[in-house]
Amino acid sequence: MGKYAFVACLGKYSIVLDAGSSGTRAHIYRWPKKAHKGAASKELEQLPHIETTKEWTKKIKPGVSTFAKKPEKIGPDHLHDLLKHVHGIIPQGAVEDTPIFLLATAGMRLLPENEQKQILHNICSYIDDNSDFLLPDCDAHVKVIDGKTEGLYGWIATNYLLGGFDEPKAHNHGKSHHTYGFLDMGGASAQLAFAPNSTEARKHANDLTLLRLRTLNGQSNDYGVFVTSWLGFGVREARSRYVKALLKGTPGGTVDRKRPDPCLPDGLRTTLEGTVLPPDGPVAGTDPYLVGNGKFEECLRETIPLLAKDVPCEDEPCLLNGVHVPAIDFDVNHFVGISEYWHTTHEIFEMGHQDKAYDFKTYQTRVKEFCSTPWSSIKEGIEQKKWGKVDQETAFEVCFKAAWIVNILHDGIGIPRIGLEATPSHGKSGTEQLAEHGKHGKQKGYLDPFQAVNKINSTEVSWTLGKAVLYASSQVPGPKGGLPVGFGSNVPGKIPEDFEYPSSNHPHIPAPPSSGKNGTSEHWHDSLFDGESSRRIPGLLLFGLIVLIVIFFLFGRERRSRIYHKLGLRFGRGNGGSSPRRKAPFFRGKIPFFSRRGAGTSYERVLEEGDHPEFELGSMDSDEDSQSSLSPTSAVMGSRPVSRSHHLQSPKFNFDNSSSLSIASNNNSMDRRGLVIRTESRERLFPPALAPTTTGRKSRATSPIRHSTPLTNA
Structure with a gap:
């Protein structure tokens, strides 16, 4: 299998x-x-x-x-x-x-x-x-x-079973067309789905549905399918509309409750809802009841208005009820009908006629013969199993259903009447043509304008199979960056906004204005928290780190200082005369916002609190400081002078933020940034008693504004 x-x-x-x-x-x-x-x-x-x-x-x-x-x-x-x-x-x-x-x-x-x-x-x-x-x-x-989805699933099932997907060359109908049209009719609605020929597909591209399937090798194939549905055009709803029209057309003032119905077998009496009544005697109740006369040709005429062909068409061309449908090219569009199309054309006649062929002339002759048969004879045939397992309800409904199916196919959709109208049959009758095609069905499928089926290759044709094919296709792994399986608006090569995935395992994430790699895009929230994302764990860690940083800075300076102490970020006073040094936090000086007040204000704090000898002076470009000088640390602690060399680095300043480097008591403009700070801090860091007198000139408390070049002497 x-x-x-x-x-x-x-x-x-x-x-x-x-x-x-x-x-x-x-x-x-x-x-x-x-x-x-x-x-x-x-x-x-x-x-x-x-x-x-x-x-x-x-x-x-x-x-x-x-x-x-x-x-x-x-x-x-x-x-x-x-x-x-x-x-x-x-x-x-x-x-x-x-x-x-x-x-x-x-x-x-x-x-x-x-x-x-x-x-x-x-x-x-x-x-x-x-x-x-x-x-x-x-x-x-x-x-x-909705009806369109149901029709699309049916189209998938039909072409899957006939081989239109897997063997396109073997099903070439001409004009590079290898798929089949699909017709379905239930009790309440009717569906139509087909792929128009290339000319109509270009002309009506916006009316098509994009369908994407994936083969076992991971290759995706796109199809443009036109799908429509008519709610109220199923056999049960159509029958209800027919009965209402029949009662409305009865002349006023009629006393007799009996209403003749050409769509019921001759002599059959039923209620308006379809319950069979006794063949003779009075009928209890006050509502009208129906009596069949078996006039099938009249039934055909009475059901044509139900097609609503006179409804205005806002978008040409239209078929039923003013619904737009691209022109159907019956040279390449061959339709397969299921459900009521099969039951109505085969259930009554399959036992009596083994050829199972459908053509308009043959079928209409058989239905006309059956419906004109007295109901009493039909009941006998049912009891004798003349038509297999057919029951009374199926038997008395077949006349209306047959008329409705014939009108939908030929006056509604426009399928040629095989047996009456000219078809590309090369002089052969409809039945002969169908029989010949049947001999080659495995190779070429159905080449008739219409063929009713129930099973293909021993598998029942059902739209549910199309749903299963779509889901199974989505389970085949695709290439990296490949497009997903599903259907939506006709935007080939992309994921439409209304794209519908086969199941909830493939959620639709609408594309934002900017697309990511491979034409796709992801929302940051989905990237972090979606269980299918490969970035879920590192994303969560990053998110947690950000939250901790925000909470840390909400604590305030004093609380952060206590955290520093608890985490061991300071060392105590060392031995051997070494100066008390603070171990800088790991990130301080590397990332500005990890310091207590930012890059600029940390230096301002040093100037205001000179009793903390942690500021080391480095070499300067100024000619005033070209001589060697003691470091503040060594002077305070009584250590021997240390010559300034390349090993002693001057503090780095943010030259773009001069306001943070200025001292509040001085509003001087500075050409040589850093000079005021360094000389000012040196003076304030040395108490008068310890101020050196022989190691060089004492720096002025403030520096004048210099308009000369940096090399000009003071």
Whole structure:
């Protein structure tokens, strides 16, 4: 069943719960974690191989939307059996790594937002409390998806199964086109998805959705897909609109409650809601009821207005209900229809007609024959299993559904009527053409304008498979700096702002105005605290250091001084006549803000407190100090004079901040910065009794303003 040789224990799983309008279906998908080392390069150019079986699927009724008034019951009354089913299939060791998704469709879209939220909240709580499946974020894993997303997933599933992704050359339809269109119809909505031809793709680029998938070799492939959805155009909602129009078109003043319905088999009586009534006798109640006359051609005419083709089109071209759709090139766009397209064209007729071919002429003839059959004869055929497992409800609904499907396909979307309209069939009938294509289906897929399918290569075609393919593709490691898997606005080669990742394991970080390396960018907060970031630990350490520094400087000077003492940053008075020296803090003098008052004010403190003999004078450029002089330290302590040499370094000043170097009592302007400070400090540091008299001139208390060059004598 697999494409490659894989180690079975390395398989990964995902669960997708399709919460539709009529029920919820659980799907389980499995794929290998990685291809085996000997896989050929051609195999590595393909998407991960997804596996599923019929036994892995389970459906229960009714739909989750029916729990709008009792959301607290949705867990025990609806989800319990589904969770029990999937737990029985997925190996226990793989449960915690298996993501679970519940994606609700059209039935939930029809509910008010507050009712949707309440239902989703109860679903998430129940799954989280009653299973160990991977559910990191309810907003990403349990939600209502819009019709476009549903259609896109279906398009992925169809092309994945037909080989449009993995073998593009084998599915070349001409004009460099190798993908298939997708049609889906449920009870409430209908979807259409296709890749326009190159001309239409350029013309309507802004209307396309960017889809990015990743093959096993890490290569990303982008696709531009047009997707649209029509809410209210599913068979159940269309039937409801039809009945309302039928009653509205009844002439006023009608006393008889019986309403003829050409879309019901001849002689069938039902309520407006579709409940079958006894064939004879009076009908209790006051509401009108319907009586079928089996006139299928009239049914076709009565359902055409439901297409809403007369709604104004604001963006040409349009199809149904004024919705813009790029022109469809049926030479290269071949559509595959699932769900109601399959059930309505096959369920009644599959047993009686083994060819399973669809063409307009053949199909319409068969439906017309069936619907004109008296209801009593149809009931007998149901009891005799003439149409397999078909029940009464399916049988009496097929006439309206068939008319609706035919009108959607041909009058709505514009698919050529095979059997009546000219098609590139080279003179062969529609049925013959389909049969011939079937012989080569494995090589070329479906080349007809439309073909209804249920399974491809023994796998059911479902939009849930598309979700699984997208998720599995995202689990393939990509190249460094590669673009992520997902979909969003059509901005090729980039990550659109509305880009949607396959799961919460791939969160979307909006790009700030300035981009980083490889065209991506990160917010500092995410870089520091995101668990996936390689810079998380050093980032946290840096952040903690910054916090400690800020707190340290908030303590105040005195408290910082006490911290210095406690940390042993000062030495006591030494022995042997050495001067009391302060051990400077490690950073002082190297980084200005680590000193007590900054670079300038530390020197000012020395001048004001001359009794601390820690200031050493070094050589100066001044001619007044060219002679050798005693260091203040040696003079005070009675040590022998020490000649000034290159080993004694003068203190470094911040020449750009002269205000911090000036003495408050002197407002002199200085040409030779530092001279005033050095002479002033020397005088103040020597008490009169100890002032040297023979070692050179005594410096003046202040220096006059000098307008001469630095070499001019005083």
